[in-house]
Amino acid sequence: MFYRRAGLRHTRYQDERQLFPLAFDRGLVLTVLAFLIAAPLLLDRLWLTGYLLPWLIWTSAALGLNLLMGWAGQIHLGYGAVMGIGAYAGVHLVRFGVPLEIAMIAGGIMSAGIGTVFGAAALRMKGIYLAMATLAMQFIVDFVISHNAAISGGTLATLQVPAVRFLGVPLTSDWATYYFALFVCFVITLFMLNVKRTSFGRALAALREKDYAAQILGVSTFRYKLMAFWVSSFIGGVVGTVLAVAYLRAVSPDQFHLELSIQILAMIIVGGLGSVLGPFFGTALILFAPIVLNNLLGSVAATFGLDLPIDMRAHLPLLAYGLLVIGFLLYEPLGLAKLYANFRNYMLVWPFRHAQR
Amino acid sequence: MDWMLIAELAVNGVFVGLMYALVSLGMVLIYKTSGIANLAQGAIAMTGGYVAWVLLAGLGAPVWLAIPGALVGMFAFGMLIERVALRRMIGQPVIMTIMLTLGIEIMLRGLLPGVFGASVKRLDIGIPQAPLFVADLLINRATLIGGGISLVLIVASLIFFNSRFGVVMRAVADDQTASWSVGIRVERAIAVAWGLGAVAATAAGILWGSTQGVDWSLSLLLIKALAIAILGGLDSIGGVLIAGVIVGVAESLATGVVDPLVGGGTRDIVAAVIILATLLFKPHGLFGREHIERV
Numbered sequence: 001m002f003y004r005r006a007g008l009r010h011t012r013y014q015d016e017r018q019l020f021p022l023a024f025d026r027g028l029v030l031t032v033l034a035f036l037i038a039a040p041l042l043l044d045r046l047w048l049t050g051y052l053l054p055w056l057i058w059t060s061a062a063l064g065l066n067l068l069m070g071w072a073g074q075i076h077l078g079y080g081a082v083m084g085i086g087a088y089a090g091v092h093l094v095r096f097g098v099p100l101e102i103a104m105i106a107g108g109i110m111s112a113g114i115g116t117v118f119g120a121a122a123l124r125m126k127g128i129y130l131a132m133a134t135l136a137m138q139f140i141v142d143f144v145i146s147h148n149a150a151i152s153g154g155t156l157a158t159l160q161v162p163a164v165r166f167l168g169v170p171l172t173s174d175w176a177t178y179y180f181a182l183f184v185c186f187v188i189t190l191f192m193l194n195v196k197r198t199s200f201g202r203a204l205a206a207l208r209e210k211d212y213a214a215q216i217l218g219v220s221t222f223r224y225k226l227m228a229f230w231v232s233s234f235i236g237g238v239v240g241t242v243l244a245v246a247y248l249r250a251v252s253p254d255q256f257h258l259e260l261s262i263q264i265l266a267m268i269i270v271g272g273l274g275s276v277l278g279p280f281f282g283t284a285l286i287l288f289a290p291i292v293l294n295n296l297l298g299s300v301a302a303t304f305g306l307d308l309p310i311d312m313r314a315h316l317p318l319l320a321y322g323l324l325v326i327g328f329l330l331y332e333p334l335g336l337a338k339l340y341a342n343f344r345n346y347m348l349v350w351p352f353r354h355a356q357r
Numbered sequence: 358m359d360w361m362l363i364a365e366l367a368v369n370g371v372f373v374g375l376m377y378a379l380v381s382l383g384m385v386l387i388y389k390t391s392g393i394a395n396l397a398q399g400a401i402a403m404t405g406g407y408v409a410w411v412l413l414a415g416l417g418a419p420v421w422l423a424i425p426g427a428l429v430g431m432f433a434f435g436m437l438i439e440r441v442a443l444r445r446m447i448g449q450p451v452i453m454t455i456m457l458t459l460g461i462e463i464m465l466r467g468l469l470p471g472v473f474g475a476s477v478k479r480l481d482i483g484i485p486q487a488p489l490f491v492a493d494l495l496i497n498r499a500t501l502i503g504g505g506i507s508l509v510l511i512v513a514s515l516i517f518f519n520s521r522f523g524v525v526m527r528a529v530a531d532d533q534t535a536s537w538s539v540g541i542r543v544e545r546a547i548a549v550a551w552g553l554g555a556v557a558a559t560a561a562g563i564l565w566g567s568t569q570g571v572d573w574s575l576s577l578l579l580i581k582a583l584a585i586a587i588l589g590g591l592d593s594i595g596g597v598l599i600a601g602v603i604v605g606v607a608e609s610l611a612t613g614v615v616d617p618l619v620g621g622g623t624r625d626i627v628a629a630v631i632i633l634a635t636l637l638f639k640p641h642g643l644f645g646r647e648h649i650e651r652v
Contacts, residue, residue: 069452073450073452075452075455077459121633121636121637124636124637124640125636125640127451127452127455128394128451128455128591129587129636129640131394131396131455132394132583132587132632132636133632133633133636133637135580135583135629135632136628136629136630136632136633136636137629137633138629139580139625139626139628139629140626140629140630140633143622143625143626143629146622147619147622262459262463265456265459266460266463269456269460273452309471309474311470311471311473311474311475312471312472314471314475315466315467315468315470315471315475316467316471317467318463318464318466318467318471319464319467319468319471320467321460321463321464321467322460322461322462322463322464322465322466322467322468323460323464325456325457325459325460325463325464326442326457326460326461326464329446329453329456329457329460330442330445330446330457333449333453
């Protein structure tokens with residue numbers, strides 16, 4: 001009923017190929033986009049900088065990892081390190097006085113270069129072995145960053161991000177940083193929506209299903225595995241810079257440890273592997289479920305006079321990630337995006353269910 | 358360079374390595390039978406440490422009762438994980454099972470410190486802490502005893518694989534469908550492998566807990582265990598023994614010899630470097646079986 005297909009006749013190939021063939025979908029996307037653009041006017045500062053900004057940034061990162069894990073089917077347990085490389089490269093360049101636009105791209109290229117070395121491992125192995133190799137690289141990159149005074153400025157040092165401008169706008173107000181993150185997220189989302197329809201995206205899908213078979217069909221696994229790592233790491237590096245400039249504002253090595261990798265991994269598992277919509281849902285759940293749960297438990301404890309130990313509340317986020325990942329893998333391996341797709345399929349013909357098929 | 362110091366580091370490294378090897382023993386058992394790399398092994402070791410601590414300090418059980426109690430309880434826990442979570446994932450892509458074990462790891466790491474408190478728990482099982490002098494070498498008595506126990510357990514599992522049930526498990530490891538068709542209960546063999554894996558992890562958790570205390574950092578044993586399992590070959594128990602010694606000695610020497618040169622912290626990186634080097638040069642480890650893939 002809502003997602004109405006009746007009367008939809010494609011008379012040109014362009015119509016059929018468009019991203020959102022249903023008018024309702026287009027309306028929905030535009031509404032959400034309009035809300036996000038108007039958000040600084042509608043929401044107060046806490047919501048904007050405390051919830052929407054991290055949501056946009058983490059979603060961008062999750063989209064980048066999803067390209068590699070969801071589309072190309074290569075496991076990567078060290079995405080936090082990739083983002084760290086980008087963040088450090090970007091921040092150092094900004095501190096040297098390089099404009100942010102160039103520093104972002106350079107951070108991305110730096111990440112892509114080192115991240116493709118991770119990918120070289122994928123040429124030789126896959127599955128569990130690749131998971132272990134990327135895990136090992138996470139530890140090695142952490143070590144190099146934190147033990148190299150030229151990069152981190154000492155073991156326990158933090159690097160301050162100086163005042164920067166993006167396209168002539170100084171990123172000092174909450175509005176400016178929010179729009180900056182929104183812009184980056186929008187560009188990455190647009191890229192991800194379209195990549196599926198290119199030969200690159202289809203090659204990645206072939207690679208995911210079976211790499212030998214893809215090779216036999218003439219898809220160069222060597223080339224596309226490296227390209228998948230390159231593109232995904234590039235996005236990771238750019239987002240790393242954005243994270244440092246717009247959200248953290250001071251980078252230290254411990255922000256890019258295994259915890260970040262696991263957090264982003266949990267986001268795409270919960271959201272849905274190989275889906276563009278998924279990371280948006282997954283990020284929201286993973287970022288905000290612990291906060292909501294904590295507040296809920298706090299208020300429950302307060303009303304019933306229970307004394308909840310502080311350690312329990314401190315470890316609640318980990319417990320929530322773990323349970324969410326396990327639960328989704330067991331009961332809905334395709335994540336929240338699949339739940340939404342089910343709902344949408346149902347609503348396509350609601351209330352005339354017999355019309356399905 | 359002081360040769361005495363290097364000898365001392367090497368000898369202590371051997372025993373520490375054997376204690377690491379105990380964690381990866383469980384990983385190898387599980388990989389051998391079901392082809393799943395269990396990334397929750399470190400967290401299961403931590404859980405075992407907590408269970409032993411609860412029995413000893415919380416319920417006041419004597420040591421001779423608490424340790425077997427913890428081992429039996431964790432055997433059941435390992436089987437429970439397999440039954441509830443991993444069995445449902447049969448036929449799913451490898452990426453899913455890896456993520457599932459990682460999810461279990463994260464959950465346990467949040468659950469146990471959350472319930473029992475994050476402070477370090479002292480686990481006293483009566484291993485004397487006083488150092489031992491052999492000639493001029495100073496040997497840590499706790500790691501000596503721990504390494505000895507690990508060695509016994511690893512050798513015991515080698516012998517176990519020649520027993521009747523061990524042969525069944527080897528058959529399952531070799532070909533699940535074929536063993537099914539000759540009447541082997543494959544599910545039970547895999548469940549027992551998980552149980553034994555959890556027991557090995559628990560033994561390691563108790564030994565490590567008694568030397569460094571029980572807290573979440575026991576789950577960091579995962580990375581060392583991974584290094585050993587990969588270096589030895591993921592499906593070779595004998596490999597665990599030798600790789601454990603190599604990793605232990607390498608780590609110990611890195612701490613003593615390389616640390617002063619680069620300013621500390623190499624201990625944590627040795628395992629990662631070993632994983633990477635093994636995967637790049639000999640992906641199936643020293644004793645692992647080459648895996649041939651058919652399209």
